[in-house]
Amino acid sequence: MKKYLEILKKVNLFKGIEESNLLSLMSCLSGKLMHYEKNQTVFMSGETINSFGIVLSGQVQIVQEDYYGNRSILANIGVGNLFAESFACAQIEMLPVSVIxxxxxxxxFIDxxxxxxxxxxxxxxxxxxxxNLLHITAMKNISLTQKIEFISKRTTREKLIAYLSxxxxxxGSNCFCIPFSRQELADYLSVDRSAMSAELSKLRNEGILKYKKNNFELL
Amino acid sequence: MKKYLEILKKVNLFKGIEESNLLSLMSCLSGKLMHYEKNQTVFMSGETINSFGIVLSGQVQIVQEDYYGNRSILANIGVGNLFAESFACAQIEMLPVSVIxxxxxxxxFIDxxxxxxxxxxxxxxxxxxxxNLLHITAMKNISLTQKIEFISKRTTREKLIAYLSxxxxxxGSNCFCIPFSRQELADYLSVDRSAMSAELSKLRNEGILKYKKNNFELL
DNA sequence: ATAAGTCTGTTGGAAATCCAACAAAAAGAG
DNA sequence: CTCTTTTTGTTGGATTTCCAACAGACTTAT
Incomplete structure (x- = not known):
């Protein structure tokens, strides 16, 4: 465990906790350190979990499989990040996703x-x-709610305006930078990139906004 | 406070807590009971809050206003339900919505x-x-994530299949009831009701599913 | 049973998206 | 600087959704 102290220090969940207390905290929480091989299953969909995970090295993937067996990747979780904390905290009986x-x-793993x-x-x-844990889940909640507000708009134009607004x-200004490339923004808003680019041009021609690269200005 | 004991008993947040302990719990949490008139503002967008609210009588509305001043109602919160708990737990500096x-x-109100x-x-x-509070926010998290999975599909057909799946x-069965009317399902999936009805018929004609009212069966 | 009201399914034309392919611009490598 | 690669913008046709209007089925009240 000691060799991962540098990573643990940077984990959101442990923010504000003295480095000197981290190891005793781990034993108090009876955190379990586990090793996984590539492609090994961490959690299997259908099982019941009480613990969530923190990635100390490597990467895990959250995978979902629908009724027809189509698998889709919901997220990639890298070093320092939590996974499955919502399922564990919600005490879900049947995990609806797998972790690989x-x-x-x-x-x-922490219970x-x-x-x-x-x-x-x-x-x-x-x-x-x-x-910290409450803060993390609440923040996630807020950003999920906001995303839903954007993508539930019916047209690309409305999605863009909602997001940029x-x-x-x-x-706190009509001038701002966005953290996405065009492709990433299109994925985030669930629209086609080229159609979104076209709509952005249209909005610019109509004098509704200006932009240059990731710098936007609402008019 | 005493007159609302019956309601407090049914609030999720207090699940598993003895009725006899509720009043002392309230004073321990220094819960504040407040009266509001119709149309009075409870929280104003932009302010900082540390407390969330529980509706003991009446109803509040979560309202959002965008850059151009378009107001939209995000939710109606009725008796026994919490509001603004995510914003309070996340310690957001500027509330992005108003509560009326x-x-x-x-x-x-509870801090x-x-x-x-x-x-x-x-x-x-x-x-x-x-x-309980962790459980509530985590559950909300899960259902928001799931909703995003549905509405981020590009076609009505895919949204329907994802949802029904x-x-x-x-x-735990290919036979199940859904808790929505057609209009409610269309709103939930962010699609047009009539187009959705048409797509459902199409799926039925193609032998992909059967349905009768709110009873569905995947084939 | 009748009537009024609501919910669901159907249809056709208008509007918007998607898709593919390509052009232009920007970023990065040597 | 030049070449290569990546990102962004543009366009036209196929597909899908939206919208409005209407008809039939179901529900509820009288």
């Missing part, structure tokens, strides 16, 4: 119930940990 | 930070409360 190690990986319940020694960092609001 | 009372209402931090008396129901999986 895409490379040889070192994963840390959700240990976080919610105060430990015997009532360690001081425990409440920080709870706050939100970015402007976030930046 | 749509009728005369009685609202209970998020009080939940995460163990109280002085270390009351036993505190860890239950934390678990997930319902079948949830039911």
């Amino acid at each position: 190690a895409t490379t040889e990986s070192e994963l840390l 959700c119930r240990k976080i919610a319940n105060p430990c015997a020694t009532a360690c001081s960092f425990h409440s920080q940990l709870i706050q 939100a970015e402007a609001q976030k930046a | 009372a749509t009728t005369e209402s009685e609202l209970l 998020c930070r009080k939940i995460a931090n163990p109280c002085a008396t270390a009351c036993s129901f505190h860890s239950q409360l934390i678990q 997930a319902e079948a999986q949830k039911a």
